[in-house]
Amino acid sequence: xxxxxxxxxxxxxxxxxLLTAPLATKLGVAAAQVLTERxxxxxxxxxxxxxxxxxxxxxxxxxxxxxxxxGLASAGVDVIDVGIVxxxxxxxxxxxxxxDLGVMLSASHNAMPDNGIKFFARGGHKLADDVEDAxxxxxxxxxxxxxxxxxxxxxxxxxxxxxxxxxxxxxxxVSLEGLTVVxxxxxxxxxxxxxxxxxxxxxxVISIHCEPDGININDNCGSTHMESLVAAVMEHGAxxxxxxxxxxxxxxxxxxxxxxxxxDQLLAILARGRKSREQLVGNTxxxxxxxxxxxxxxxxxxxIDVISxxxxxxxxxxxxxxxGFTIGGEQSGHVVMSxxxxxxxxxxxxxxxxAEMKRAHASIAELAGCMSRLPQVLINVKGVDKAATSHExxxxxxxxxxxxxxxxxxxLLRPSGTEPIIRVMVEAPTAEMxxxxxxxxxxxxxxxxxxx
Numbered sequence: 001x002x003x004x005x006x007x008x009x010x011x012x013x014x015x016x017x018l019l020t021a022p023l024a025t026k027l028g029v030a031a032a033q034v035l036t037e038r039x040x041x042x043x044x045x046x047x048x049x050x051x052x053x054x055x056x057x058x059x060x061x062x063x064x065x066x067x068x069x070x071g072l073a074s075a076g077v078d079v080i081d082v083g084i085v086x087x088x089x090x091x092x093x094x095x096x097x098x099x100d101l102g103v104m105l106s107a108s109h110n111a112m113p114d115n116g117i118k119f120f121a122r123g124g125h126k127l128a129d130d131v132e133d134a135x136x137x138x139x140x141x142x143x144x145x146x147x148x149x150x151x152x153x154x155x156x157x158x159x160x161x162x163x164x165x166x167x168x169x170x171x172x173x174v175s176l177e178g179l180t181v182v183x184x185x186x187x188x189x190x191x192x193x194x195x196x197x198x199x200x201x202x203x204x205v206i207s208i209h210c211e212p213d214g215i216n217i218n219d220n221c222g223s224t225h226m227e228s229l230v231a232a233v234m235e236h237g238a239x240x241x242x243x244x245x246x247x248x249x250x251x252x253x254x255x256x257x258x259x260x261x262x263x264d265q266l267l268a269i270l271a272r273g274r275k276s277r278e279q280l281v282g283n284t285x286x287x288x289x290x291x292x293x294x295x296x297x298x299x300x301x302x303x304i305d306v307i308s309x310x311x312x313x314x315x316x317x318x319x320x321x322x323x324g325f326t327i328g329g330e331q332s333g334h335v336v337m338s339x340x341x342x343x344x345x346x347x348x349x350x351x352x353x354x355a356e357m358k359r360a361h362a363s364i365a366e367l368a369g370c371m372s373r374l375p376q377v378l379i380n381v382k383g384v385d386k387a388a389t390s391h392e393x394x395x396x397x398x399x400x401x402x403x404x405x406x407x408x409x410x411x412l413l414r415p416s417g418t419e420p421i422i423r424v425m426v427e428a429p430t431a432e433m434x435x436x437x438x439x440x441x442x443x444x445x446x447x448x449x450x451x452x
Contacts, residue, residue, distance in 0.1 A: 005139075006132040008312040012107050012116035015060030019115050021067040027117055028071020029145075030138035031101060034131065036075075040122060041100045048152060050078035052093045054085040055105035056189045056247045057212035060115045065105045068117060073152035074145055077101070083158035084212075086189040086248035087118065088345035092164050095124035095342065106189070106247035109224050112217050124342040126314050161193065168197045168348055171340045172355045177202035179354055182241040184229045185210035186222025190248035194347045198242075201351055208232050218245065223252045223333055223346075230258040240354070240364045243333075244346040249313075250333035251346035253353065255365035263333040264295040265368040266353055270335065271327055272302050272370060273356040280304065286319045286328030288312075293410050293427045298371035311414070313344045374409065375431040377438040379424045381445045386415035386422060388449035397444040401426070401437050409434070411441065422449060 005011055011027065013019045032049070035041055041049035051072050055061035061084075069079045077100070082093060087104045094102030102120030110116075119127045119135075127135075181203050185191035191210035198205045208228060209221035221228060223243040233241040233254055240261075241254040253261040267285060274280040284305040287295060291308065299306045309319040309328070313336060316328040320338055329335035334344035341348055357364055388394070402411050409428035416423060424441045428434035 005136045010116050010118035014113055015115040021063055024064045024067035025071035026139045028068040029075045030135045032072055032075035032077045034134045034138050048078050049100040051101040052080050052090055052099045053103045054082045054090040057084050057214055058112050058217045059214035061105040064115055068103055069154050073154050076146040076150055077152045079154040081156040082160045085161050088249055088341050088343050089164040091120050091124035091343045093160055094120045108247050109245035165197050169200050172351050174355050174358045175202040176354050180204040180238040182206045182232045182238045184208050184222055184243040186218050186244050186246050187212040187216040188246035190244035197347050206236050223250045230254050234258050242350040248346045249344040251349040252333040261368045263329055263331045264292045265371050267329040268298050268371045269356050269367045271304055281326045284325050286316050286325055288330050291331055292373050294371050294373045374427040375434045376427045377434040379438050379442040381422045381442050383451055384422050384449040385451055389413050391448040394444050394448040
């Protein structure tokens, strides 16, 4: 298989094409062997390590979960199948149960035909790159497998998700009574957990796209398709709408007028709320290089420092751990609150945003008003040499555009991690200026970085 198997968020691809049952089994075996060799497994009463395994509702998750569980058990790992749960629930339960490994079967916001396998180390943290590389190197090395009574056991406990829901609700200290929220579960992992957590917190909940059938996950719904959420908020006169993705690690919102509140704005709301209560560690929030310039401006005006990480919640987490910071996130709606979670958690984000609304006695539109989004244009230039962005003429063109924008905008050229694509992003005071500058730079990329 060409290229690195693991991407920025586990192994992901079309189920039964790239991501097959034999591959899932091999990944289970390899993960068990690598973590055993590295001494990452703790001692348990049974003398066997154990893993928590969950999935989102997509149909391919059924056979892939069975396959990865078979691989783990064949390598001597006991498996607890926790059923259909959000990704952050697997991370939480891995930590709460003292498990040695967590595995989530999900392709997040991708369409139904795709699936993915995400691993969590003890404590519920994503695996480091070098551990993933070691697992990949072990895929075809299945040696010294246990036999007889030393193989792992597989059991199901779908009630464990209740511990996760309780944890979510224990994370806030205000009642959400009086708020009406429309929840779009993307026909995914948030379909039950999301509405239940919000109701327990006191909110009146109207659910849409919370009837997964294995096929309809992310199908014109959820955080990548907000149109029906906007319509439902307007129809019911709700205070806000919350949209999750297939595995519920994202949250985006719309206000009472149906206007989008993106991940940058949600992060701004949460960071400002924490600062107001002197709970913002290091007076710092971690964002990414793709965060809107308006976010940085809003944070600067609020006296909050911003650290920009590479795109991907694992890199946000890395910066948070390095500095001991407790909040970070992405424009896409991945928000990490490390006091309560080891990864992005969409339902947790929704609860805390509504808690800020209650504390401030303000609408989400009023809270989000602390930040003005600058018009942003993103153009993906395909068929290019990703290493050619340092071409002298291209650098000169970038510098010219940056000089024209000055402090009122910015330029970012980012090579794709998986494809021969260079992403050209421009922010400017007006949409017209952003489009013109982005088109100009895209043309320059095509001219100077073409593979032809």
